[in-house]
Amino acid sequence: MTISVLTIIIAVLVLAVGLFVLRAIPGVRALFKWRGERIVTCPETKQPAAVNVAAGEAALGVFFNEPTMRLKECSRWPERQECGQDCLQQVEASAQSCLVWNMVSKWYEGKSCAFCHKPMSALHHIDHAPALLGPDFCTTEWKNVRPETLPDIFSTHQPVCWSCHIAETFRREHPELVTDRAAEPRRTM
Secondary structure: OOHHHHHHHHHHHHHHHHHHHHHHHHHHHHHHHHOOEEEEEOOOOOOEEEEEEOHHHHHHHHHOOOOOOOEEEEOOOOOOOOOOOOOHHHHHHOOOOOEHHHHHHHHHOOOEOOOOOOEOOOOOOOOOOOEEEOOOOOEEEHHHOOHHHHHHHHHHOEEEOHHHHHHHHHHHHOHHHOOOOOOOOOOOO
């Protein structure tokens, strides 16, 4: 092989890699933009519904310059699986504000724990999930609640920090192991 042929092969490979990267970056952005569970208002029932966009398919569509969006999951399926997926317009219009994680983070923001009254810290994916105190005075992690019920739950429940949730769960499940003591008056010297 001569040097000019080797130079042409290297140039073609560099161009191919450059073109791939140029197409891959928007695809990866689309993947991160469309992944995650979202809450939308179902156009049919006018009730909240939890949906997941087929983010991988959307990213491939962007990569091949044929953007397509469709739902991968919906809380109304399989009964209504053949719907027109008109709720995708809501997702496209407000991709970040309808994400369940963002909605929950915004709801906890600025609130205090119903038990210890400490301010709720910002939510992080690797931290323990805060909980919700229901009208029945039982606590449950927000992650264990069906997402489509969150809008209603936010109006009837109170925020609870992880530590108080664990303490109250233990108190509820093992009352025979809990001793309640009256608070002692503060001592002054």
